[in-house]
Amino acid sequence: MTDVKMTVNGQPVLGQVEGRTLLVDFLRTDLKLTGTHVGCDTSQCGACLVHVNGAAVKACTMFAFEADGAEVTTIEGMAEPDGSLSRIQQAFQDHHGLQCGFCTPGMVMSAAALLKETPKPTEAEVRAYLEGNICRCTGYHNIIKAIMAASGQDVSAAVA
């Protein structure tokens, strides 16, 4: 076991991990942050997406030890300080961007990474950015709509 130290959602955390401990297992099992999901465990679906030093990564395809010293943000760190939903989360609710909700943490984290890079993305840019996020329920349309709306763009004309 090796000691690891990182900042998760602004809080310093210490832990002990094996070499093979995945970041997603450290977050879910050791830190009990179960908002980050494991959909495929094979880097395909993006349900486990978190930010490491600001970059979107699949936490099922990174070792916890590799995040030693890093700043990690998970879905639990997305709400406003007063506990209300962030703009992106609220837009997912307003535009029915989720059904079962399993993919949603990864979708929200991807959306946040996209809007940081590209504050007003086109629909094509949103779709391209979500290449690695799979949703088996919604058909994506309302997810795209929610992200466009969260970026402050008018989606009233978009067909549901």
Added chain:
Amino acid sequence: MYAFEIERPTTIAEAVAALAADEAQALGGGQTLIPTLKQRLAAPETLVSLTAIPEMQGLCMSDEGALCVGAATTHARVAAEAKAFPALAALAGHIGDPAVRNRGTLGGSLANNDPSACYPAAVLGTGATIKTNAREIAADDYFQGMFATALEEGEIITEVRFPVPTTASYQKFLQPASRFALVGVFVAQYPTGVRVAVTGASEEGVFRWAEAEAALSADFGVEALAGLAVSPDGMIADLHGTSEYRAHLIGVLTKRAVAAAI
């Protein structure tokens, strides 16, 4: 996964020393290796991470005008910073998805030499030089068939030097399930001639299409490719496409690459 230790050296010398141990293996971005470990297809005792080594990160221009890319540089960084070589930036920016690009590295892609990977086409298509901890390897000597390379046990790629072409384009026909190339073609024009490298198609991995190179070196235009075709013999056949289909795509994508490069 079987149990192993991870080391994170900060210099190439330390990494090479750590890799000399029995059953030690390099870890780049882990985008290929971690899935392999999960399937228990590899059982290293130590993984030596190469992503905390500053001398293996980043891009620069050499005195000879080549673009040098540190082997542990992520695809996302190449996409953002390879301004001197836009076709390479575009290739890197279309590998997998954003999260894969934030972790996956140039060196990992080349060491793995997946027959459908994108970077091998750019490296062979530019005649790049692969620098390791021990030597320099010409692209034409480096790729030795599917998943096979000239690398020796414990040898690591530290940098790749891409001669910057006059103009170039990479055209990838997406295999939408894997997000790799079903077929990909890299065309690069130099004052000395044209190089054409094909990935995703051959059972021997990435290869140069000599007839197209000769035709395009004589006359760099789509018409120069009229009548040229690749034989389906030795092309990959799977549920995503027959060998005939892949051979056909090579011609189509080469034309698209030339059209885009002009």
